[in-house]
Amino acid sequence: MRKLNVAMIGGGFMGKAHSIAYAGMPMFFWPAPAIPQRKLVVDVNDELAQTAAARYGFESYATDWRRVMEDPSIDIVDIVTPNDSHAEIAIAAAKAGKHIICEKPLARTAEESKRMLDAVREAGVKHMVAFNYRRTPAIALAKKYIEEGAIGKILNFRGTYLQDWSADPASPLSWRFRKSVAGSGALGDIATHVIDIARYLAGEISEVMGMATTWIKERPVQSGGLDKLGTVKATGDVKKEAVDVDDEISTLIRFESGAVGSIEATRNAWGRNNFITFEIHGELGSIFFNYERRDELQVCFSNDPSDRRGFRTIYTGPAHPYGEALWPIPALGIGYTETKIVEAHDFISSIVNDTEVSPNFYDGYRIALISDAIIASSDSGKWTKITE
Amino acid sequence: MRKLNVAMIGGGFMGKAHSIAYAGMPMFFWPAPAIPQRKLVVDVNDELAQTAAARYGFESYATDWRRVMEDPSIDIVDIVTPNDSHAEIAIAAAKAGKHIICEKPLARTAEESKRMLDAVREAGVKHMVAFNYRRTPAIALAKKYIEEGAIGKILNFRGTYLQDWSADPASPLSWRFRKSVAGSGALGDIATHVIDIARYLAGEISEVMGMATTWIKERPVQSGGLDKLGTVKATGDVKKEAVDVDDEISTLIRFESGAVGSIEATRNAWGRNNFITFEIHGELGSIFFNYERRDELQVCFSNDPSDRRGFRTIYTGPAHPYGEALWPIPALGIGYTETKIVEAHDFISSIVNDTEVSPNFYDGYRIALISDAIIASSDSGKWTKITE
């Protein structure tokens, strides 16, 4: 069985998620398209890199990602660093002929994203951007229903991504709150997942109206480079600095198909944790999903008899997308791990079978265009068309 | 105990709701502020009016609402007719010195609403507009929490009103789909309830961005004047006419306080019936409500210990607003009737105690201004300020 050597750049929580995906993928998808080998991991210093190798099961480690590009044994570069380094690493990897999977958002801006897209296209390598949530079986089931025409022509897509890990002003100023590193705030970090899902399920977005807000205007400076995701609160006499990105974004949306919708994302929603929801109204039915209860998809078919019509709560399992590979009955439990295992599988399949995978850098670029348009619209107060 | 004589103009489903409210109010609120007497009901012809009197327990009936104004024994005029007659009846009633409760929306336009407001102010009568949903105990509980500061300064209000009774294109063209009668579609009929709730809970709205859509552009002409609410589908070779109102409305909203939000309403949401929801994010907590599960309010307090923090599902009962008057334990069951009983109580109290009740014609007028601005914004594609 073919093996593909992976070099992973970055060793934070996303490194953990990607590592277990590589380890677990062949266990779930068998026969596997190829066996990913955790060959080399890169982190910012020797100690962190060595630890990452031991912890995540990589054969070796390094502190300079450039070394990866020179190593001909590496097939895949996996980028799990903060957003500001995505472009440089990805372009170098493309030039070196590596297949690339890059964490989301693809980059800080559409311009950066476009350069990355150009690079992978020129190099002819496979590329993927890690909007993993669409690989939740229930979301893939929504896609299946839509493709089968089960809810008819889509009229409306209404999506949210609500969190509260940084709703407390004492939550530190990690890189996610710095425009120079992150590009944007709730928009790039979380709203882009919903934009990805919207495009996946309802088609291309043509025009947006945005309203961005920064509720918490300064936060305690964080010592160390780690992204603590709000679990450590600053106390005592702390130094604060300005937040220069949005922490809430509201939009109205028009799709190329004529459908309309809205996407809202905030990090200030006390009680919401990873509240990725969407509701789709079609001419023949509706679909509702909430990632916090991700084993379930709710769907209503208008052609059910009127005395038996209502949302069905479908627990995904063997009868649904990815179901044969995952667990033998529904509700044994889809976790974050499983979404990443499916993602790893589909990426590696695209390499082995020389096919396109989605979402790829083009999708990442489109999402960056939409993100930039949302900010522009928020600034101008005007509807803004998406143009490449 | 004082008695107040009621004349009700209109005998449709809303007539039923108001009638049981008058009958039931003293049973629930005791001692009652006054006992409403169902004195006279008016409907469009003799047969309908006679039936309405027998069915709804009125002492007498008439076919011309003008007769009511000449009858000095009538204290209260209750207007439950389609929207196009609200202004004429209400202005006449005000001139005749009657206290007025009028179904929502107050009128077809802000201009009509303003004339009604001017009339009741000039006459010095009590006036109320029947946005009953805010009298659901769980919504009143949300108000109480907000006033107590329990969720802090409000950042965001996100409301929906989703229905499906006319999602089928075979559903008839009742007056609710004719601009000349209704003024607007989903906007006036249902979105205004959410606008009322938004103002009630989050304060005055200063600016709106609207996107109106008419998905079903023609419907079967309906024989008879009844408002069938979609339960009777047209079949066979039916004549169709154009729908000239919206059936879906999406908005972004800015409040005077600086809070932001969105309100969406549609009649094309298969599987949603009377899906009035709102979620409010404050600096110190969040509130969620869904009228389809109206006995419950969900609230999250940020100052709960981190290992015990989460949305609390509060079932309203004796410990909550209106609870002493309603049922002795939570979840015995709040229905539409109970919201109307509370409304009748508060209106009659305002007469007896000579106090202002809310929502009144001024609130109705403000909501009409907001509605007109939403349509104007939808037409222009621009943010529109609310100005009297």
Add this chain to the structure above:
Amino acid sequence: MRKLNVAMIGGGFMGKAHSIAYAGMPMFFWPAPAIPQRKLVVDVNDELAQTAAARYGFESYATDWRRVMEDPSIDIVDIVTPNDSHAEIAIAAAKAGKHIICEKPLARTAEESKRMLDAVREAGVKHMVAFNYRRTPAIALAKKYIEEGAIGKILNFRGTYLQDWSADPASPLSWRFRKSVAGSGALGDIATHVIDIARYLAGEISEVMGMATTWIKERPVQSGGLDKLGTVKATGDVKKEAVDVDDEISTLIRFESGAVGSIEATRNAWGRNNFITFEIHGELGSIFFNYERRDELQVCFSNDPSDRRGFRTIYTGPAHPYGEALWPIPALGIGYTETKIVEAHDFISSIVNDTEVSPNFYDGYRIALISDAIIASSDSGKWTKITE
């Protein structure tokens, strides 16, 4: 239109519920089978009786229920007193040729219940016992599905009735905690509702295994005769007396059909308010209901395609039982009032049309037999057959 004169014995919270049902019934069910006239109300003293008449809209009042039996104008006797007086009043009413509706449980014991049943049978009057919850539209819909064979042969019925209004030991010792008045505790007060639903949906019960518990063994003596349902807590130096009834009951059940099941009821379930639930597994499907979300019935049909199978959440409305009479769209709101309006309608229909209504005194007697058997089984530790 025919009128039927009602005398109501008792003026507590159940008096309220029955009164609004009489007032509202013709408003909802039109043409009504007859118009109930609130003629006479009886309470324990002059002040209470006079207040009840004013509050509940009765024409006159009395303090001795025997007066009712001598009044030939009275057609219906409505018994809403504590359990210990049901038998005496009902037997007298039967002898006087009155039709009778009696609050549940029918009496304190099967023996008492049998005497009541014998009396109404001998008198040939109509009789009903007010297990109103089965008239919740969603429960009637469950019955319809079962009768249509939609879930096949029933295998299992699992019911609960959980409350917390007396979970606090400071909650007073109302008559509901005295065996001499109530007959039993959670069993008679709440479990009997679920037994009624079980018989209604799954057929006759043949054998029971019971386990009764009294967690709170004494409570503060309550001043005054009112049944406060736990809303007033005793404070300070209060006198306590023993509770001599169960406050929790667990059972296993065998039905005549061969189906099995369990019923559990407790007043010590913090956070549960009026948590009447049942889940039924049939060979071809399942049904779930929770009264706290009573507008909904959940049903799963096994013959749905495997990729679209799951519980459907049906919101009851015009397409479902009683729907034409109630509200024009689902989720406008079924409350306690509506269940009582349907009950009043069906009882009055049985009088006008000379038909049997269910649950009647025979059902009440069977439920009393089952209740007595549960207590006997709990005492003996043995399965106990139900025998008349």
Add this chain to the structure above:
Amino acid sequence: MRKLNVAMIGGGFMGKAHSIAYAGMPMFFWPAPAIPQRKLVVDVNDELAQTAAARYGFESYATDWRRVMEDPSIDIVDIVTPNDSHAEIAIAAAKAGKHIICEKPLARTAEESKRMLDAVREAGVKHMVAFNYRRTPAIALAKKYIEEGAIGKILNFRGTYLQDWSADPASPLSWRFRKSVAGSGALGDIATHVIDIARYLAGEISEVMGMATTWIKERPVQSGGLDKLGTVKATGDVKKEAVDVDDEISTLIRFESGAVGSIEATRNAWGRNNFITFEIHGELGSIFFNYERRDELQVCFSNDPSDRRGFRTIYTGPAHPYGEALWPIPALGIGYTETKIVEAHDFISSIVNDTEVSPNFYDGYRIALISDAIIASSDSGKWTKITE
């Protein structure tokens, strides 16, 4: 860092679950107590064993589990075979001085389980039985609340495990329906998980009343040895054989503490997939859990103010048990994998730190005693005490 060599006996779906747990454990728990090495996997024939090694990442494979016992490099024996081989393998492993983790139920009977317990005690090795569900963070959180006294003395534990994967009579007769292999049916396979949770949270069970049923009395004989969990339905002219185990079990329970309860498990609950639920009523609060929504625990504290009391929906995350090790925010997603990773961690910790882990073979033996008593009670119709 210390390494521990694992030999896994069996390569079915449980083999997958255990393998990803070994691979992922150090990624989540860092520093790990030791790094488990997937050394050797055993399956019934060469092809299956070779495939298991490649798929699950084991260094080598074998077809005779006895070989494992002779290999001194093996530290841990992991038994994931059908129930009838647990005792023989475990006793041999104990004699060989291996630490043992064994899938549940521990064995077919209490007698078998006792011999296993004696063997591990005599050998002084570490032992665990893989009732993994109690390691769901939300269940561990329930334990924490109980230990902190947050819900007071426990009055009632009500548990269910409902599934539908074999509700269809065409679902094949896998080993799970043969008493000679499985020992019992729904009881051993699924009810034991709830018994484990009941003992974990509410303490030792002293007495049971059981009612066992076999609804589907014969099933198609299955070709091949695989346990298909009902995903492949038999069609055409199939040979059927008798099912000699229960497919539904209902019980009443008494705990040593005086608490009471019930446990029910069935494989015939259409629409329920992995519906492990429990509700616990304590003197000061209640807890509810449903594994199908496993990221959540619901808890009600009676000492909340009466206007703010209700079930809190707690999404487990970093502030809760195992939270530091798992994902950085709640609701990223706990799946089956995560429960197995925690299990692997706690087992390996017990070896490294020479401590007892729970549930161990003693727990497995107690659960087997309870299971045997449930069957005995069902046969006799009498309450049955648990005696070693």
